[in-house]
Amino acid sequence: MGKAMEPVKTIVIGMGKMGQIRCRAMANHGGYQLVAVCDADPSRCEGWNVPIYTDWHACLAESDAQAVIVCTFNNVIADIVCEALAMGLHVFSEKPPGRSLAEAMRMQSALQATKGLILKFGFNHRYHNSIIEARALVDSGLLGDIVCARGVYGKAGGHLYTSEWRNDVEISGGGILLDQGIHMMDLLCYFLGDFTSISSMVDRLVWDDIATEDSAFAILKSAEGKTASLHSSAIQWKHKFDLDIICTKGYIALNGLLTATQSYGEERITYYRRDLRQLTGKLGNPVSHTMSFDTDSSWDYEMNEFYDAVCRDIPIQNGTIEDAVRVMRLVEQVYAADGEGNRQC
Amino acid sequence: MLKAFDSIEAAQMDTGIVDTHTLNTERSMALDFVRANPARGGATSCPVCGKSHLRNFMTLESTPYLRCEHCASIFISVHPDIIEQYKNYEPINNFRSTEEYQAIASEKRMSVWNDLVFWVRFRCARYLQKYNGLDVVLYGGHYQGLSNNLENSGLCGSYRLEASVLSTAPESASSPGADVLLYLDQLAREAAPLQALSKLHGKLKTGGLLILSTRVGSGIDILTMKEKIKNVFPYEHTLLASVNGLEILVNHAGFELLEIQTPGALDVKYLRDNVAAMGEDNLYLRYLLETADNATLAEFQNFLQKSGTSSHARIIARKK
Numbered sequence: 001m002g003k004a005m006e007p008v009k010t011i012v013i014g015m016g017k018m019g020q021i022r023c024r025a026m027a028n029h030g031g032y033q034l035v036a037v038c039d040a041d042p043s044r045c046e047g048w049n050v051p052i053y054t055d056w057h058a059c060l061a062e063s064d065a066q067a068v069i070v071c072t073f074n075n076v077i078a079d080i081v082c083e084a085l086a087m088g089l090h091v092f093s094e095k096p097p098g099r100s101l102a103e104a105m106r107m108q109s110a111l112q113a114t115k116g117l118i119l120k121f122g123f124n125h126r127y128h129n130s131i132i133e134a135r136a137l138v139d140s141g142l143l144g145d146i147v148c149a150r151g152v153y154g155k156a157g158g159h160l161y162t163s164e165w166r167n168d169v170e171i172s173g174g175g176i177l178l179d180q181g182i183h184m185m186d187l188l189c190y191f192l193g194d195f196t197s198i199s200s201m202v203d204r205l206v207w208d209d210i211a212t213e214d215s216a217f218a219i220l221k222s223a224e225g226k227t228a229s230l231h232s233s234a235i236q237w238k239h240k241f242d243l244d245i246i247c248t249k250g251y252i253a254l255n256g257l258l259t260a261t262q263s264y265g266e267e268r269i270t271y272y273r274r275d276l277r278q279l280t281g282k283l284g285n286p287v288s289h290t291m292s293f294d295t296d297s298s299w300d301y302e303m304n305e306f307y308d309a310v311c312r313d314i315p316i317q318n319g320t321i322e323d324a325v326r327v328m329r330l331v332e333q334v335y336a337a338d339g340e341g342n343r344q345c
Numbered sequence: 346m347l348k349a350f351d352s353i354e355a356a357q358m359d360t361g362i363v364d365t366h367t368l369n370t371e372r373s374m375a376l377d378f379v380r381a382n383p384a385r386g387g388a389t390s391c392p393v394c395g396k397s398h399l400r401n402f403m404t405l406e407s408t409p410y411l412r413c414e415h416c417a418s419i420f421i422s423v424h425p426d427i428i429e430q431y432k433n434y435e436p437i438n439n440f441r442s443t444e445e446y447q448a449i450a451s452e453k454r455m456s457v458w459n460d461l462v463f464w465v466r467f468r469c470a471r472y473l474q475k476y477n478g479l480d481v482v483l484y485g486g487h488y489q490g491l492s493n494n495l496e497n498s499g500l501c502g503s504y505r506l507e508a509s510v511l512s513t514a515p516e517s518a519s520s521p522g523a524d525v526l527l528y529l530d531q532l533a534r535e536a537a538p539l540q541a542l543s544k545l546h547g548k549l550k551t552g553g554l555l556i557l558s559t560r561v562g563s564g565i566d567i568l569t570m571k572e573k574i575k576n577v578f579p580y581e582h583t584l585l586a587s588v589n590g591l592e593i594l595v596n597h598a599g600f601e602l603l604e605i606q607t608p609g610a611l612d613v614k615y616l617r618d619n620v621a622a623m624g625e626d627n628l629y630l631r632y633l634l635e636t637a638d639n640a641t642l643a644e645f646q647n648f649l650q651k652s653g654t655s656s657h658a659r660i661i662a663r664k665k
Contacts, residue, residue, distance in 0.1 A: 133471065140470035142463065273463065279456055287460055291606075292651065 007033040008090075008310055011063045013056045013080055014071035015039040018094050018122075022069045023048060025299040031307045036063040056080055060087055067118075067310060070094060074178075075171045078103035081119065082110040090118040092306045096182050096331075097121050097324035099173020104328040108321045118309045120302075121319040123327075125183045126190055127298035130254045130269040133291060134245060137252060137271060138191060144248030144274075148227040149192055151243045153184040154236025155263075157207060157214065161234070167210040175212025177202065178331055181232025184243070185334075186327045188220065188228045190318075191245055194326060195220035195228070202338040206235045218334045230334075239263040249274050258296040268292040362453045362611070363576065367446060372578050374437040376406050379579045382430065384408050388422030391415065392538055393590035403572040408579040412562070417587035419562035421536070421579055428536040431580045438510040441487040451490035458491045462498045465556060468661055469500065469525060472554055472603060478502035479524040482548060485509055485531035495527070522550035532559040533582045542598035549664040555600055557660045563587035564656035565649055566612050569630060573622040576615070588653045591660055600662035609655030613646040 010032045012019050019039070026032035037045045037052055038059035045052040053059035056076070060068065060083060068084045070077055070093035078098040084091050085107075097104040111119045125131060137143060155176075157164075165171045166179050177185075189195070200218040207214040214234040221227050233240075241257040241264045250273045256265035268290055275286035308314040390397045391413035398414035412419045440446060470476040481501040483492055485508045492511065496504045505523075506512040526549050535541045545555060560577070561567075562585030567574055577585070586594060588605060595602050616623070617634045637645070649655040 136471040137467055139474075140467060140476045142466055142470070142476065271467075279459075289460075289464065 006311060007031050008067050008307060009033050009035045009063075009065045010067045010069060011036040011038065011059055011065045012069045012071060013038040013059060014073075014094075015041075015044040016071065019044070019069070019071035021299055022071055022092075022303070025303040026069075028300050029303045029307060031311070032067075032303070035065050057083070060084055060089070065089060067092065067306075073165055073171050074099045074173050078106050081107045085110045085114050085117055085119065088114070088117065090306075090310050092118075092120050092122065092302075094122045095186075095324075096173070096178050097321075097328055099178075101325070101328045101332045103173075104321075104325045108325055111321050118306065118316060119321050120306050120309065120316050121321075121324045122302055123183065123186045123319045123323065124298040124302055125187055125257075126318045127301035128257060128267060128296060129293040130257075130267050130291075131187065131190075133269045134243075134252050134254055135190070138245065138247070143250035143252065143271065146192055146226060146245055146247050149188055149243065149245045150229045151184040151188055152231045152233075152236075153180055153241050154231070154233030155180060155239045156237045157234045162207060162209050167207075167212050169211050172212065174331065174335065175202075175210070175216070176214055176234040177216040177232045177334060180234075181216055181230065182327055182331055184230055184232060185330055186323065187243060188230060189323070189326060189330070192226045192228055193222050193224070195330060196223045197221040198330065198333045198337045200334040200337040202335055216334060218337075220330070239265075241265075256292075258293060266292050267296075362457055364449045364453055367449055368576060370440060371437060371581070374434075374440060375431075375578055375581050377436070378431055378434050379406060379408060382427050384421050384423035384427070384579070386422045388420075391418060391590075392420055392536065392584065393418040393586050394593050405572055405574075405577065406579060413587075413590070416590040416593060417563050418590035419567065419585040419587075421583045423536050423580065423583060425536040425540075428534065428580055428583055432534060438487075442510050447489045450488050454488070455490055455494075458488075458494045461491075462494050462500070465495075465525070465527070466498065466500050468556070468604075469554065472661065472663065473524060473552075475524075476500060480522075480550075481505075482507055482523040482526045483509070484526055484528050484545060484548070486529055487511060491529075500525075523548055523553055524550060525554045525556065528555065528557045530558055530560070532557060532586065533584055534580065536583050538584055538586065538594055539597055542594055542600070546599045546664060551664055553664045554603075555595070555660070555662045555664065557591075557595075557662070559591070559658055560585055560656060561588055561591070561607065561658045563589070563654060564607070564609065564612065565654050566615055566656045569616065569623065569627055570619065571624075573619070573624070575619065586658075588658055591658055595660060595662045599665055601665050603661045603663055605653075605661075606650075606659045607653045607655040607657060608650055608659055609657035610646065610650070612649050612655050613642050615656075617642065 008031060012023055015037050034048060034050050036050050036059055037048050038056050039045050040054055042052050042054055067090040070080050074096055077093055081091050081093050198218055198220050202213045202216045204213060205215045216232040218230045243254040245252040250271060253270045256267045258267040270288050270290040272286045272288050309316050394416040396413060396415035399411045400414060402410045402412035402419050408421055410419050410421055466476040477499045479500055480503045482505045483495055487510045489511055492506050507516045526545055528545055532538055567585060592602055620631055620634045623631050
């Protein structure tokens with residue numbers, strides 16, 4: 001198909017929480033025209049005043065769309081993405097990019113078989129204000145070069161956690177690392193680049209009756225010697241998002257993340273400049289600058305970027321298929337590097 | 346607008362950045378001018394928001410200050426011509442040009458300036474995707490150390506100090522305009538702030554950044570101490586715009602407000618040092634200041650920064 005013109009006729013497959021969020025973000029943008037929605041449970045599709053489908057094949061085939069937003073369970077992401085691309089549709093898909101590296105690579109091949117289509121994955125954390133600020137500070141070089149980072153991302157599984165689809169490996173493909181930790185893995189790559197060496201421990205530390213891990217620990221090292229640690233947890237009883245980025249001339253601490261539930265605490269970035277001469281205080285206690293944020297526009301930014309790629313030929317910067325394949329390769333390596341040898345513990 | 350709350354925890358702040366003798370000298374000189382050129386009053390509208398809901402707020406050195414009920418800015422009703430004369434008042438300008446004045450200021454403030462310049466470069470990287478090679482103007486001000494620090498920071502491809510007692514260079518023509526214009530602690534001397542900001546608007550490229558800092562009228566110090574405050578005096582502080590008022594001003598002057606912060610770090614120290622002068626209306630605050638430990642007071646200062654109620658505001662705005 002040729003380049004889309006405004007508005008972008010779009011369908012959304014999967015109208016759960018994420019599908020609703022994406023619909024609202026498209027409405028905020030104004031450049032999208034929702035032409036159909038699809039969910040196995042049609043009650044989730046109420047209120048959007050467009051044709052409703054329960055079969056995603058039919059939705060793709062019968063809707064006069066230029067783009068599709070994929071917000072389904074993990075087990076059908078790759079199938080939908082590949083079929084949509086083959087039909088000439090631009091695709092925005094939620095993370096994870098399928099259940100496995102193989103599925104991510106299948107989507108990569110499907111994209112490569114097209115001409116001029118856009119495929120973007122939703123790694124929205126890159127668009128949180130604290131991440132945007134940290135990236136600007138890192139890119140400026142004012143704090144020197146990054147040498148290492150430490151990321152912790154964890155949540156508490158609720159009382160229905162053991163029965164959630166996320167812990168059904170056939171549907172999800174993995175546990176907390178693939179579900180949530182993948183965001184932190186993506187951010188570590190975003191700041192430090194790719195990693196070539198990985199050691200890990202993946203385990204069920206509390207949730208004995210799930211088939212996936214509730215905890216993943218990884219030490220990653222890049223070819224340039226940059227080192228990162230990652231802790232992904234489903235037993236973080238008070239939700240936590242922490243990312244420390246240590247540079248040669250300073251240090252950035254990202255604490256908290258603004259979400260709808262506000263359970264991760266206030267989203268803040270603090271930066272410190274190296275102060276070996278103690279000009280601003282005691283050694284190890286330099287002046288700190290903290291910014292906190294009261295808005296999360298990450299969903300809107302993602303829809304902006306997708307729209308600009310589809311309509312204005314502006315290349316995708318975040319959530320490319322290359323990002324997706326890289327992060328899925330690393331996730332698989334974390335699983336593989338564990339002594340237990342696989343994601344099912 | 347990005348709602349960012351920059352808070353600064355400065356371990357060295359206990360020493361302060363103001364030299365008392367210097368401040369008293371400046372104050373004395375300013376008041377000489379004020380006595381010779383008193384404010385005539387008569388304002389019917391707020392110079393910030395234009396609304397006419399005005400109330401008497403306080404009288405300092407026989408000079409009445411009004412407060413706008415709409416935007417909460419505090420100001421003196423004085424003719425702009427008198428303020429222009431004050432800006433050119435030789436005794437105070439000459440005093441600020443002396444080597445001794447500059448040396449004391451540098452000794453007290455260099456650490457703060459280093460931090461400020463780093464922050465400016467960071468924000469330029471954020472909003473302009475550049476943090477060096479920029480065309481930079483420092484407009485107004487009387488600190489050679491800050492000017493030198495800025496000029497030598499690496500931020501500037503070209504640098505101009507304009508409208509300063511330290512510079513005799515004429516103001517630049519508006520074209521082609523600067524990438525970044527810093528207007529630091531100057532707005533408080535303006536009787537016609539919208540005209541002042543509109544003039545600065547003409548000195549920037551489209552998309553260029555205005556970085557403005559000023560004492561505000563919505564801070565805890567002025568609202569608590571009122572006429573007992575010692576570091577506010579006419580006409581050095583003709584306008585204490587509120588945080589809301591600043592937002593109104595920059596928008597009316599043709600800027601897009603990108604962020605506004607109140608990073609003042611010395612409010613609690615100032616209030617604690619002057620607690621004896623605090624009236625009976627502030628018994629809770631007096632009790633807190635007299636009994637709280639240092640960690641609690643530091644947390645209180647942090648709260649003031651975050652809640653937008655510390656004494657200084659900092660703004661970044663982009664020329665539309």
